[in-house]
Amino acid sequence: MPLKVRNLLEQVGDELILKIQLGRRPLKCQKLLLKMANYLTDSKFADKQLELGYDEIYHTYLLITIENNHGFNVLQHITENAPKTTTGRTVLVLEKTMRIGLRYPIIPDEMIDLYDIPLTPNKPLALNQLISTALHAGKDFFIYDAGENNMCQTFVKHFIECNGLIPNIVDQATLDALEPMDAKALISTLGGRSKIVKGATDLAATYLWHIHRTYTFFIRIGIPGPSPTFFLGNLMELMERKRFTLSIKEWTKKYGRIFGYFEGHTPILVVSDPNILQDIFIKSFSNFHSHRPIAFDDPHMKSCHLFNAQSLRWKRQRFIINPTFSSAKLKQMSPLINRSVTALMKKLTEQYQSGQSFDIYAFLKRFTMDTIWSCGFGLDTDMQNNPNDRYLIQSQRVFSAEYLLMIAGYETTSTALAYVSYVLATHPDEQLKLQEDIDTYFNPDTDNEIPSYEMISKMDYLDMFIRETLRMYPIIPGVINRQSTKDFQIDNFGTIPAGTIVSIDMYTLHFDPDLWGPVDPNTFYPERFATKRHPLAWIPFGIGPRSCVGMRFALMEMKLVLARLLKTYSIIDCGEQTYRATDQLEEVTVISPKNIIIRLQHRDEKMV
Ligand code: HEM
Structure with a gap:
């Protein structure tokens, strides 16, 4: 039975919820996805519950319930600091992108039903930072919902209807809300009812700031890569293919020997240029001595094993184990x-x-x-x-x-x-x-x-x-990665900040004709090892x-x-x-x- 927002609200009470559309197809590997989603959001939202489901309206959705301790001031922050060009639609796009963030019991019943209606966009938006992030985040949604109607109009019309307002007695400013306008003006126009809009956008905004910072990570350092979708980053594309290392290889083909993608909110820099790899993995080892942390495994625990151990603990363990071999x-x-x-x-x-x-x-x-x-x-x-x-x-x-x-x-x-x-x-x-x-x-x-x-x-x-x-x-190409402890300069690209995870695309290296020619790397030919190759080709x-x-x-x-x-x-x-x-x-x-x-x-x- 489809799970409606009304039922959800009854269940969650005075908490903020987000319901996000993830796509039309039912998801495979739900358990794994939930585990990862939980893990990936832990640093920001510890008090949360996640649920994956499928209903008629959202199709496959992710439901996030978070205790509301952020208040309304985030929205205020957006409206106060947003550039003048930020339109009313922007605020609504945020709401729409995140789908729903309601605060019981402020929301009247009619509104609950309203939120069950997939709103429809939309003409091209006036782009500014916030909008482009919102578009990024809501990519799938926009594809799904693309229609003739202007989302802003739809929203305001419904708003008027649900509140029993008669359009011709609504003041001019409210009517103006039917057209794109300044966000501050929209909020003030809606007056007392702005709580609803604020409530709906509050959680969206909190997320958005975080996501905006995260998902623009590679853009800020000038590194290309596939566009992330809200919350899951590029995980869906990785999982859909079953073989995530092949997706990585495809991306290298498309974006080049150095690109970035997102596992949830975590940016991963993928390198398959052997010279840059040599700089990172060998010459700058003191900065890149640790593997990325493994989910559910604490690298600071005494029992932590060699693969996951970091810095001095790793050094000590490796020093002890080396003579064994x-x-x-x-x-x-x-x-x-x-x-x-x-x-x-x-x-x-x-x-x-x-x-x-x-x-x-x-x-x-x-x-x-x-x-x-x-x-x-x-x-x-x-x-x-x-x-x-x-x-x-x-x-x-x-x-x-x-x-x-x-x-x-x-x-x-x-x-x-x-x-x-x-x-x-x-x-x-x-x-x-x-x-x-x-x-x-x-x-x-x-x-x-x-x-x-x-x-x-x-x-x-x-x-x-x-x-x-x-x-x-190759048996385990996916495990080779390092996390930087300090900022690091990559020639011709720029500085990657401390904490960045660097991974490799082993297939691209192993099948590179420049590194392995002249015999086609797709041919099994052991004799190619008789020729000296780049030390990081294999x-x-x-x-x-x-x-x-x-x-x-x-x-x-x-x-x-x-x-x-x-x-x-x-x-x-x-x-x-x-x-x-x-x-x-x-x-x-x-x-x-x-x-x-x-x-x-x-x-x-x-x-x-
Ligand atoms: C064909 C067989 C094997 C392959 C392809 C393989 C591959 C790998 C790879 C790719 C890594 C990660 C290296 C990196 O991050 O740069 C690794 C690490 C490791 N391997 Fe192997 N391995 C194999 C066999 C073994 C065996 C037989 C043992 C032990 C008896 C072993 C123990 C380890 C350990 C302990 C680490 C972690 C090293 C560290 O973090 O310092 N592996 N292996």
């Missing part, structure tokens, strides 16, 4: 990984013997989980053979609490291995070339040689193969001192698996089933395929 330590860990590879090979052999196609990604996940537990926690686990392993069960619990940290070591590497499997299956010639190269490192007279840390460190072609896969299929593990601490571990783990797997088996595609794997990737921090369906073939088979 030294060459000496990796070498010590390699036998533990090899033990997990042996278990994986056993499972894969069973699959081979069954002759059936299967999802290799599922096996790879168990494998990387095994190695994390054995190398990271020194535990002897067997998750690959025993699905009831107590550590596997425990790890599923750990996930909910330390999701990000665990994801760092487990899902990333298994997903990277899944993409390599996909590439091997779909590029048989490349696979053969890699197998022949790997063969040269093994002793041809021994069957069961286990590759050592030293041996895989020498496998350059395997290294290039993995790098090329990660270039084309960044699947991040950039600078805060890049992935587990990179060398992940690469070693991948090489130990691939060397043994490819020495014995070839990965064979299962037609459509395999090729489909990368059609619709899912993106929730990690970009992953649903499955990688393949078949294994023993390499000896061909010789028989």
Whole structure:
């Protein structure tokens, strides 16, 4: 049943409410959207309630209920400080843009119904700062409601009707309100009834000042980008596409190598110029040492993990963890990984013997989980053979609490291995070339040689193969960002203020023909890594001192698996089933395929 303003008022009592139209289509991911909206508005409006809904009038709407502690003086402020050119319509546009902000019990019932009627705009408005912001904010609304009527007229007509006024006894000034006029004059014309207009515009105005400051952030520093919509910024566009990194790539194409967009009220500066990135992420690391804060995670808590830790806490944690991934330590860990590879090979052999196609990604996940537990926690686990392993069960619990940290070591590497499997299956010639190269490192007279840390460190072609896969299929491009602690000057652009979040567009860098030519970057071609490239052309593990601490571990783990797997088996595609794997990737921090369906073939088979 459509939720009407009248019902809402009964529910919320003496509080300000805003009902904002978000578009015609019902929204997906409502829970997530609400969580984000809550988070994004917390700094300004802690005492609020948000609700997403759908009704006949507003279609998809966002309802915000906020305790009214701002009073009316914001509107007064607008009218006193607005430029002379500000028209009465401006005030009404504000009201309309925000849709509704009523203060019970001042509002007569008739007015409540009036506010349920979508008002219609409108001729072009006399532009000034406020109007343009209002237009920005109400973009969707204007598209939806565009009609012949002048919104100002509609509003005032209704106002007169609802208040039982007869137009010919209304004073001239009120009649003048039917035409654009000075805002102050409109308010004073409406006299006692101005409370209604004030009430309706008060909350809108509060928001508007805040939004105006926020949403003009990039305009003020001369950086282009997509226009934000009220409250959600550009989140809707990001979410509609499902793959937000692809939206970022599209925006780079449209606005250039440096642009800005908004996640709610938060401006994000996106850079894909490798030289500017080098300045920010490496040369000015002392200013850009922290990741942007993660929602619902407090970076000042003692329990905060490395990824989210800031400044000195991060430095201390990183200092402690760095030696864990030294060459000496990796070498010590390699036998533990090899033990997990042996278990994986056993499972894969069973699959081979069954002759059936299967999802290799599922096996790879168990494998990387095994190695994390054995190398990271020194535990002897067997998750690959025993699905009831107590550590596997425990790890599923750990996930909910330390999701990000665990994801760092487990899902990333298994997903990277899944993409390599996909590439091997779909590029048989490349696979053969890699197998022949790997063969040269093994002793041809021994069957069961286990590759050592030293041996895989020498496998350059395997290294290039993995790098090329990660270039084309980066696993977590969305997590690389930094927040500045001081103002920062970007050559040819200007100064970005302290607190700005800088993010990257990894796809644009990874597929840039200037950085990766002459062979087309859309072609899988590991040999391109034999040529020296810009140091920031390849960044699947991040950039600078805060890049992935587990990179060398992940690469070693991948090489130990691939060397043994490819020495014995070839990965064979299962037609459509395999090729489909990368059609619709899912993106929730990690970009992953649903499955990688393949078949294994023993390499000896061909010789028989
Ligand atoms: C293919 C596998 C992996 C990929 C693609 C990957 C990628 C990344 C990326 C992009 C970052 C952010 C870097 C930045 O902001 O500049 C990161 C950070 C991190 N990664 Fe990885 N990672 C992988 C494997 C691992 C493994 C195996 C571990 C641990 C065993 C690990 C632990 C971490 C940690 C702790 C951080 C936070 C570092 C910090 O903030 O100082 N990652 N990773």
